[in-house]
Amino acid sequence: MSAQDHDRVADDRAGPGWAAVVMAVAAKDLRIEFRTRARTLTMAGFVVMVGLLFFFSVDRALVRPQDIASGLTWITLILAGLIGVGRTFEIEKADGAMTGLLLTPAPRDAIYLGKVLANFILVYAIVLLTTAVFGLFFQLDYSNHPGALLLLLAAGTLGFVALATLFGALTAETTLGESLLPILLFPLLVPMVIYGAAASSRLLLGRPLSEVEGQVRMLAAFALLAVSVGAVLFGQIVEE
Amino acid sequence: MNASSTRSSHDGGLGLHALRRRFGAHVALRDVAATLPAGAITAVFGPNGAGKSTLLKLLAGSLQPTDGSISWKGATLDTRSAEWRARIGVLSHDTHLYAPLSARECLSFHARMHGLRSPDLDAALDRVDLLDRAEDRVAGFSRGMRQRLALARTLLHDPDVVLLDEPFTGLDAHAAQLLEEVLRTLRDGQRTVVLVTHALSEGLALADHVLMLVRGAVVLDTPSERLEADTFAERYHALVDAAEIARATTTGAPS
Numbered sequence: 001m002s003a004q005d006h007d008r009v010a011d012d013r014a015g016p017g018w019a020a021v022v023m024a025v026a027a028k029d030l031r032i033e034f035r036t037r038a039r040t041l042t043m044a045g046f047v048v049m050v051g052l053l054f055f056f057s058v059d060r061a062l063v064r065p066q067d068i069a070s071g072l073t074w075i076t077l078i079l080a081g082l083i084g085v086g087r088t089f090e091i092e093k094a095d096g097a098m099t100g101l102l103l104t105p106a107p108r109d110a111i112y113l114g115k116v117l118a119n120f121i122l123v124y125a126i127v128l129l130t131t132a133v134f135g136l137f138f139q140l141d142y143s144n145h146p147g148a149l150l151l152l153l154a155a156g157t158l159g160f161v162a163l164a165t166l167f168g169a170l171t172a173e174t175t176l177g178e179s180l181l182p183i184l185l186f187p188l189l190v191p192m193v194i195y196g197a198a199a200s201s202r203l204l205l206g207r208p209l210s211e212v213e214g215q216v217r218m219l220a221a222f223a224l225l226a227v228s229v230g231a232v233l234f235g236q237i238v239e240e
Numbered sequence: 241m242n243a244s245s246t247r248s249s250h251d252g253g254l255g256l257h258a259l260r261r262r263f264g265a266h267v268a269l270r271d272v273a274a275t276l277p278a279g280a281i282t283a284v285f286g287p288n289g290a291g292k293s294t295l296l297k298l299l300a301g302s303l304q305p306t307d308g309s310i311s312w313k314g315a316t317l318d319t320r321s322a323e324w325r326a327r328i329g330v331l332s333h334d335t336h337l338y339a340p341l342s343a344r345e346c347l348s349f350h351a352r353m354h355g356l357r358s359p360d361l362d363a364a365l366d367r368v369d370l371l372d373r374a375e376d377r378v379a380g381f382s383r384g385m386r387q388r389l390a391l392a393r394t395l396l397h398d399p400d401v402v403l404l405d406e407p408f409t410g411l412d413a414h415a416a417q418l419l420e421e422v423l424r425t426l427r428d429g430q431r432t433v434v435l436v437t438h439a440l441s442e443g444l445a446l447a448d449h450v451l452m453l454v455r456g457a458v459v460l461d462t463p464s465e466r467l468e469a470d471t472f473a474e475r476y477h478a479l480v481d482a483a484e485i486a487r488a489t490t491t492g493a494p495s
Contacts, residue, residue, distance in 0.1 A: 015326065016355035024352040032340045035377075091338065095386075100336025100393075103300055104353035105322035239320065 021106045025114025026121075032091055033122060039084040043126045046080045051133040058138075065138030070201035074193050076130050077153070078160060081123045085164035086181050088119055089172035098172075098238070108235030112165065116227065119161040127153050144206040152203065152216055156196040159223035163188055166230040170237050195219045253278035253432055254299065254401070255311035261294050261456075262306045268294040270456040271308065276449065278313060281426065281433040283447035283464070285440065287480055291456040292436040293332075296405050299434060300330050312401075326354060329399035331407050335390035339379040343370055343389050346378060347396055354397040364392045369418055384415030391422060402426060402433045408442055420446070440473050452476070454483035 092098035171180040199215035254276040261269040269291045276282040284292050297303040301319030310317045337346050344361055351359035365371040368388035408416050423446055426433050437443040452460035459479045
């Protein structure tokens with residue numbers, strides 16, 4: 001490379017833009033997932049299996065599907081999400097890719113948010129699949145408040161993904177790895193599950209929106225808090 | 241930043257000031273003090289466990305020193321700063337590549353992490369003889385091809401300081417020759433290169449300066465022109481033996 005080339009490349013260095021890093025990390029993670037389908041297929045398989053199991057095990061003469069659908073949806077979200085998000089740093093560990101990423105000047109919070117965005121898209125797609133599968137198996141009626149239900153599940157998914165991505169980064173460097181993730185994560189998810197399950201249960205039963213307003217706000221606040229804390233702490237966790 | 245004002249050679253370089261690094265009870269580096277000249281290639285030699293890779297990780301900011309500091313052209317360095325990370329390129333045992341992505345996608349991602357507006361990916365791939373495999377996924381690459389692609393990634397953002405950790409390990413003859421050719425192009429007086437290697441003859445042939453570590457301490461710090469290529473291996477082993485004997489005498493530990 002000549003000295004002129006040197007100067008040209010040096011001038012070309014604008015420093016990584018924050019939003020550009022978020023989008024690049026998310027696009028990279030989604031592209032890898034699209035090619036390997038390692039996480040999506042496992043999560044989707046789990047959702048269909050849960051749907052099938054409950055379809056054959058629940059006696060609908062004794063139990064109304066809409067009474068258990070909410071809890072079942074949130075449990076499936078968390079367990080399927082754990083399968084998916086727990087592996088988010090596997091590809092980064094292979095061949096030291098995460099180390100390489102951290103050797104760049106890319107802002108750490110932008111790297112974290114890029115991974116959260118990719119995980120959100122993947123897990124939310126699985127949540128939509130869950131509602132479709134359960135709707136099909138249990139003939140659930142989503143027509144009362146479809147928009148509110150989707151928004152509620154989106155807030156819950158975001159809160160879950162924000163924490164799971166943060167703790168995934170932490171546990172990826174330990175020998176216990178994936179088995180440590182639920183131990184750290186579950187206690188922190190309790191408030192989210194309580195507010196989310198209670199609100200979605202009421203929505204499925206066709207109760208007025210005003211009844212769930214407070215719970216939806218709490219869930220949204222939880223999600224924003226989880227994202228903010230994750231963005232601040234991620235750099236501390238991944239650096240020595 | 242004015243590129244020319246920051247790239248003049250012989251105005252300091254990388255200063256290591258009483259650099260010490262512990263891992264629990266083990267001391268990997270013991271008060272290492274040296275200057276790695278700017279605009280030159282410094283080869284860092286030493287047996288296994290000498291602290292060579294630890295030194296490189298400290299320079300890259302992957303590790304922080306337990307004591308001491310690092311300076312760049314006279315100014316104390318924060319190796320964790322984005323400014324420093326924009327200036328360095330690191331090639332290590334791990335290639336830092338994503339196997340499911342293509343060679344071009346790997347470079348493009350790296351360019352975006354460095355904020356390069358219009359990176360010449362074709363030229364970067366051509367430089368390491370991988371242009372015809374640009375769209376192939378890294379998963380299908382041999383170890384040598386991955387290492388060449390990793391070298392292209394290391395140099396893509398035109399770093400001022402290039403840190404190389406055992407770049408010849410696991411390479412076939414063709415890949416090793418190509419790597420050596422690319423490294424020779426870095427001897428342009430504008431880049432500071434730190435080359436950690438066990439390969440004595442290849443390292444000495446490329447180096448302007450030699451630093452040798454044994455058990456975390458500097459035992460040789462000299463311009464390479466003062467070293468005889470024919471007898472360097474002999475001297476290297478004599479220095480390792482002398483350092484081991486000195487340590488055994490001081491600590492009572494077996495060498």
